Amino acid sequence: MNIVDLRSDTVTQPTPEMRIAMAAAPVGDDVYGEDPTVNRLQEMAAARLGKEAGLFVPSGTMGNLVAVLAHCNRGDEVIMGTLAHTFLFEGGGISALGGVFPHTIPNQPDGTLSLEAIQSAIRPDDAHHPISRLVILENTQNRCGGVILSAEYTRQVGDLAHRKNLLLHIDGARIFNAAVGLGVDVKELVEPAESVTFCLSKGLCAPVGSVLVGSRDFIHKAHRIRKQLGGGMRQAGIIAAAGIYALENMIERLGEDHRRAKLLAKGLTRVEGLKVEIENPPSNMVFVQVSDEIKLPTAQIANKMAELGVKIGVTGSKRFRMVTHFWIEDEGIEHTVAAFKQVLADAV
Ligand SMILES: *Cc1c(COP(=O)(O)O)cnc(C)c1O
Numbered sequence: 001m002n003i004v005d006l007r008s009d010t011v012t013q014p015t016p017e018m019r020i021a022m023a024a025a026p027v028g029d030d031v032y033g034e035d036p037t038v039n040r041l042q043e044m045a046a047a048r049l050g051k052e053a054g055l056f057v058p059s060g061t062m063g064n065l066v067a068v069l070a071h072c073n074r075g076d077e078v079i080m081g082t083l084a085h086t087f088l089f090e091g092g093g094i095s096a097l098g099g100v101f102p103h104t105i106p107n108q109p110d111g112t113l114s115l116e117a118i119q120s121a122i123r124p125d126d127a128h129h130p131i132s133r134l135v136i137l138e139n140t141q142n143r144c145g146g147v148i149l150s151a152e153y154t155r156q157v158g159d160l161a162h163r164k165n166l167l168l169h170i171d172g173a174r175i176f177n178a179a180v181g182l183g184v185d186v187k188e189l190v191e192p193a194e195s196v197t198f199c200l201s202k203g204l205c206a207p208v209g210s211v212l213v214g215s216r217d218f219i220h221k222a223h224r225i226r227k228q229l230g231g232g233m234r235q236a237g238i239i240a241a242a243g244i245y246a247l248e249n250m251i252e253r254l255g256e257d258h259r260r261a262k263l264l265a266k267g268l269t270r271v272e273g274l275k276v277e278i279e280n281p282p283s284n285m286v287f288v289q290v291s292d293e294i295k296l297p298t299a300q301i302a303n304k305m306a307e308l309g310v311k312i313g314v315t316g317s318k319r320f321r322m323v324t325h326f327w328i329e330d331e332g333i334e335h336t337v338a339a340f341k342q343v344l345a346d347a348v
Pocket of ligand 1: 058059060061062064085086138140142171173174199201210
């Protein structure tokens with residue numbers, strides 16, 4: 001059976017061409033700064049995002065953690081959304097390892113944090129309060145449906161943060177999905193930010209890795225912190241080569257994934273028992289809710305879907321997430337819609 005795995009774009013395996021690039025990569029010891037492939041990836045990533053320097057890290061989680069630790073002191077506070085990946089899914093690392101305090105404010109349905117809410121979250125200079133140091137935005141915003149934050153909105157948040165002496169970090173795990181979705185240069189989306197993390201291992205198909213970018217001074221500090229966290233890697237050019245291949249070949253095609261997400265959303269609106277949250281999804285994610293007349297628990301629906309060869313993500317008691325990516329074809333989308341119809345017809 002051909003499995004349609006829509007749980008995440010992290011399940012993407014490297015393409016055959018990418019594997020060839022990996023096998024052929026010149027390598028050296030990156031802890032000595034001697035891996036030419038890692039160095040090239042870091043320079044390419046920085047140039048692509050319009051920043052001075054880059055740092056290759058094993059995961060997006062480490063990229064965000066290193067960024068927060070480089071920007072903040074113990075007891076400082078970071079403002080982010082209640083649905084931010086850094087708040088929900090990174091093991092509380094900023095607090096456990098950095099003594100950094102998360103100050104969460106609601107994400108609006110469009111993924112943004114309201115400027116008013118950010119403004120009132122920023123503390124006055126008073127010894128009773130932690131020092132507000134950093135704002136984190138997430139683009140695309142995963143839990144809100146893979147929604148895209150505009151360059152204009154990001155600029156407004158940057159202006160507000162900077163006016164109040166705060167810094168801006170963008171968790172851009174899928175920043176290239178955002179740029180392709182909007183049809184803008186990714187530089188515009190991250191220009192106001194002091195630092196940005198993006199993932200190579202999601203829709204871009206690389207097997208491992210993320211890159212953190214920012215100013216030369218910031219990356220110098222981040223490099224030291226990556227070492228403290230045990231993230232110094234040796235002949236990492238083997239995996240960095242996949243990242244270079246991804247930056248050169250896998251970005252423009254993300255539009256295909258977005259087209260298929262729209263196709264999937266459209267197909268699922270016609271399935272009895274499902275409500276599609278965003279009928280015209282802006283990037284590569286489709287979230288659906290199961291209506292009340294369906295009595296079968298979501299975990300069991302997911303199991304039955306898996307028996308029909310479709311893997312979906314359970315993201316709540318009544319909610320599923322599906323993510324399109326390089327290895328999903330149009331037939332997989334059609335098969336998913338048909339499988340949902342079959343499973344839910346039996347489940348009322
Ligand atoms: C996946 C993801 C991360 C973390 O990436 P890992 O490589 O899985 O650690 C960070 N932020 C967002 C929004 C993500 O989707």
